[in-house]
Amino acid sequence: MIQKFTTLTATAVPLPIENIDTDQIIPARFLKSTSRSGFGDNLFYDWRYDEKGKLKEEFVMNKSEFRGPILVAGKNFGCGSSREHAAWAISGAGFRAVISSHFADIFRNNALNNHLLPVTVSEEMLAKIFQAIKENPRTEIRIDLFDMFVEISGTGHRENFKIPPHNRECMINGYDDVDYLVTLRDQIASYEQNKIDD
């Protein structure tokens, strides 16, 4: 089922670490499922749980004051492997958007294809968001995909973000690229024919 994304105003979970790679998001040993569901429980597994499977109290997701459907992370989020399981794990854990100053390319595409919105903000804005959440974990962040801005509620700090028009349309309307591409099969077949004739 494809979830539509228009606007979201909610509290956020801060993870001010840079270069969070997909092996941290979901370790390879949890990639053995042949379905798309069930990855949320293993999100950030080695940071969330100790060797005995007990919750590590110091990890942000295990602290009761930090809750919400927005993940805010340090720059270069999602670097490393192409595993879409990373996006499935984040969505599966209830997140609908990730804010960072820089996303790895493949992760960003995977997120978009799962209607998990990656929001790229400036370093300054990211620092402000972290600071606001640190000062008050109940700070709400507003993400508006219609007008493409992110705002720290109550502070007036606001910044526009970019997203390719096609991706934006898919997110807002809940469209899916597979269905669209299948409608192009004839056009793709004639491309193949022209290529051979070249």
Add this chain to the structure above:
Amino acid sequence: MNTLFDKIWEAHIVKRIDASTSVLYIDRQYIHEVTSPQAFASLKERGISVFRPKQITASPDHNIPTQNQHLPIQEPQSAKQVAELEKNCAENGIEIFPIGSERNGIIHVIGPQTGLTQPGMTIVCGDSHTSTHGAMGCVAFGIGTSEVEMVLASQSLLQTKPMTMRINVEGKLGKGVCSKDIILYIISKMGTGGGTGYFIEFAGSAIRSLSMEARMTICNMSIEMGARGGMIAPDQTTFDYLKDREFAPKGEEWDKAVKRWSKLRSEPNAVFDKEVTFNAANIKPMITYGTNPGMGMAINGKIPSSRGLDTAAKISYKKALEYMDFKSGDNMIGKPIDYVFVGSCTNGRIEDLRAFANFVKGHKKAENVTAWIVPGSKEVERLAIEEGLRDILEEAGFELRQPGCSACLAMNEDKIPAGKYCVATSNRNFEGRQGPNSRTLLAGPLVAAAAAITGVITDPRDFL
């Protein structure tokens, strides 16, 4: 425009959607057992057939055991993933190279090795190291499972065009410096996000001088600086490598192909969004000391300090050194290690095994070291046996295992225990990559060999 990348990209556009997004035609898709099952399942649910099964090739590699491959896979979930791949291929008319068969191996090793990967192609796979194929002059990049499904459904993808970057490495490489050192050096300078948004062409006299397999190591790791992919213009080295390989064109078709491929290069007036040049003479044997591939250093240097980094970067830096239990200012030389892993799509080809075997010839494996030597494919294994490399390895106390991704990502049994140090010729040193709480030191095959026989981090040049 007029770059090698632009030429291939533009030639594959089926339709432009908007200023930044196009439908891009994909010549070849490689699939493996871990990132494809959900794509097939979803396609089935939608009632859509695979559009061009003949342009897809499968090989199980990620979670297969590297010992006793003639026996059924013991781990039930891995066995299920492999069985599912076999079933999906059979149902859809897709060629698969099953475990133990002579063409099986890591998908990025067998693509070039069988001649399926050819210059000028667009190639995708649900694996970030698909960039390896760029060494043959392809636009090759890793994709997620939803995109695997798109290519199964239409042999196409919706893509935004990346920016272009050229990285030139000029001059002569020093003694004991290999292509892994070049790419670790470049990533240490560019950072793990330095290539994000770009497709990289590697050029310059030092790159030109490299063998085909050495070029693959470079392109393989372009993803480790965040690049969409890396590529090298095809030349005589490429054509000599490809000629007579199983799926390469033959006879008159070959001559025509070489003529076509010879045009695949950036024009002298080509403009890149970014261009960087490095001097090959400055590159020394490299090793990583932290938890991302950008944290690399010359093997005979000292671990750098966090001075000059901003606050956010300092936190991450400190976390990395704590994980590794290293201190800035430490020498890397002389640090004891526990494991050596030679293999993966980065350095698991026959030239890597030759380099390692020739180095350890006449020496003995250090007693404190456990070593896993894992060929990248069945063909690499066959050559290693035929060329006598296995005998050399066994004589020195090493064992040649069977092909697979193995301890690079530790999805199978080959896991580095918690707290142990592993010198690995693979591509990622992320926390827990080789097993929970394992500590990875990335390096080339010569550094791995020097560590394997001394038991500590050693400059391979001391032996040359």
